Amino acid sequence: MAPDRWAAQIAALDEGPRRAPRKPPITVERIVDTAFGLVEAEGYDALTMRRVATTLGTGPASLYAHVRDKAELDDLLIGALCARVTPQAPDPARWREQVVDVCRQLRDQYFRYPGISRAALATAPESLDAVRLTEGMLAILLAGGVAPQRAAWAIDAALLYVGAYSLEASLRQHAGGTDRRRLGHDEIVERFRMLPADRFPHVVAHAPELAAGDGHERFDFTLELLLGGLTP
Amino acid sequence: MAPDRWAAQIAALDEGPRRAPRKPPITVERIVDTAFGLVEAEGYDALTMRRVATTLGTGPASLYAHVRDKAELDDLLIGALCARVTPQAPDPARWREQVVDVCRQLRDQYFRYPGISRAALATAPESLDAVRLTEGMLAILLAGGVAPQRAAWAIDAALLYVGAYSLEASLRQHAGGTDRRRLGHDEIVERFRMLPADRFPHVVAHAPELAAGDGHERFDFTLELLLGGLTP
DNA sequence: TCTAGTCACGAACACTGTTCTAATGACGAG
DNA sequence: CTCGTCATTAGAACAGTGTTCGTGACTAGA
Numbered sequence A, B: 001m002a003p004d005r006w007a008a009q010i011a012a013l014d015e016g017p018r019r020a021p022r023k024p025p026i027t028v029e030r031i032v033d034t035a036f037g038l039v040e041a042e043g044y045d046a047l048t049m050r051r052v053a054t055t056l057g058t059g060p061a062s063l064y065a066h067v068r069d070k071a072e073l074d075d076l077l078i079g080a081l082c083a084r085v086t087p088q089a090p091d092p093a094r095w096r097e098q099v100v101d102v103c104r105q106l107r108d109q110y111f112r113y114p115g116i117s118r119a120a121l122a123t124a125p126e127s128l129d130a131v132r133l134t135e136g137m138l139a140i141l142l143a144g145g146v147a148p149q150r151a152a153w154a155i156d157a158a159l160l161y162v163g164a165y166s167l168e169a170s171l172r173q174h175a176g177g178t179d180r181r182r183l184g185h186d187e188i189v190e191r192f193r194m195l196p197a198d199r200f201p202h203v204v205a206h207a208p209e210l211a212a213g214d215g216h217e218r219f220d221f222t223l224e225l226l227l228g229g230l231t232p
Numbered sequence C: 001t002c003t004a005g006t007c008a009c010g011a012a013c014a015c016t017g018t019t020c021t022a023a024t025g026a027c028g029a030g
Numbered sequence D: 001c002t003c004g005t006c007a008t009t010a011g012a013a014c015a016g017t018g019t020t021c022g023t024g025a026c027t028a029g030a
Helices: A003-017 A028-042 A049-055 A060-065 A070-083 A093-111 A117-122 A129-144 A148-173 A184-196 A203-207 A207-211 A217-228 B003-013 B030-044 B049-055 B060-065 B070-084 B092-112 B119-123 B128-143 B146-174 B185-193 B201-205 B207-211 B217-226
Strands: none
Touching: A003 A028, A003 B217, A028 A049, A028 A070, A049 A060, A049 A070, A060 B003, A070 A093, A070 A117, A070 A129, A093 A129, A093 A148, A093 A217, A117 A148, A117 B119, A117 B146, A129 A148, A129 B217, A148 A217, A148 B119, A148 B146, A148 B217, A184 A203, A184 A207, A203 A207, A207 B146, A217 B146, A217 B217, B003 B092, B030 B049, B030 B070, B030 B201, B049 B207, B070 B092, B070 B119, B070 B128, B092 B217, B119 B146, B128 B146, B146 B217, B185 B201, B185 B207, B201 B207
16 A cells, blocks of 8 residues: 555544545636636636646546646636627617727736737637627627628737737746846836937937837727728 | 768869858758748748758757747748838828738748748747838838827737638648548538537528638738728 | 957857647446 | 545655766867
């Protein structure tokens, strides 16, 4: 008998006759949950099969009975992420804000788990939850009177932009990791100002505008641009 | 004396008195060139320090005398990529097509080296060539009468979209690698049609529109959307 | 000719995803 | 109650990755 099993039996003396199983079984849900916790706490780079396994108190091989690849784990994560986004029921009068609302919800989810948008961009989302998101946005846009082809392309562009924006923001915050520290707003402006004015006249002149957008102003601006020209 | 050195001396007998050095020295330019060749031939996943080193006929440690990180190599690559994009001299009458032209040039460069846009998205581009690109686009937009703040944000959005679009296209073509093969246009439509119509009515109804955009129609459409609302 | 210094490179470390293997556990059949 | 089947688990290992250490060789200067 293995020593840990022996210790487990001793520990089980206080809990009555084998009520709870010693180890809760590994399920896909538990894997996804610990993966989410890992990404939320330490960022997407910390999402490793080994980290997930050791957090679950086991070895990496045990995960592959429930998940085929790490790519599939990524798909499960962004699927669960998309499932948390709930598009509103289409209201033709407010279709623009409704689309922006969906994008904001998705962006907030991406921001909650730093760097996870890399997984969203790196894998063609095949989960049904992602399709459900597309369905919701399509319903809103069609109700707003947008032509189907334009609506479909606009959805693709918006989702792509949300992912790219979140990815850029995440690695701008997380500061590249090793040596490059986070450049504050003023430092960026100063760097642009340092450039030779004969070669980069406009960048030097408009350094503040280039570095602006602390909150989500840039995000809202781009979405307005994307949605503004849909119904001419 | 080492045997290889001995053999090298023997081989040097035919070439006269030490005209060419036995091995061309490793330079940053040679590293970047072989890296470009590797990515062009086999995609960004094949870009490995070891692959670059062995292609150069040496070990991986030799690279780190000229390049600090792989991240720095990535920066050099996208810097060289941006340097190949030449914005036109601003023409106020044609500012929209001029911006589209810059984006198309960048897109073609991304497409030439499949997957390299991942490096562009994953690292905040700190090279001067990227700033030169921003300068060129800013000049065009300002000449077109776009307000500086809107111009700056539009440039950011456009560059972000070009990178995301190229990344998505590259891994849609390269087919995920292992088991997932490339889904043709008709297969995507059929998959959408397979969905339960009560849950996904709009997706089922407009499957062709969602799967459309074989060439760069989607790309052009999104850029028109982004640039259309800039001067209201 | 001797020395100094830069450059190159083999080996190694700490990781990663993934698979092979054996063994452990629970479950139903006899 | 015992036994056999079978899915689940986990240890070890393989082929990779980026990166660093220390030694070696070669070039250039005195």
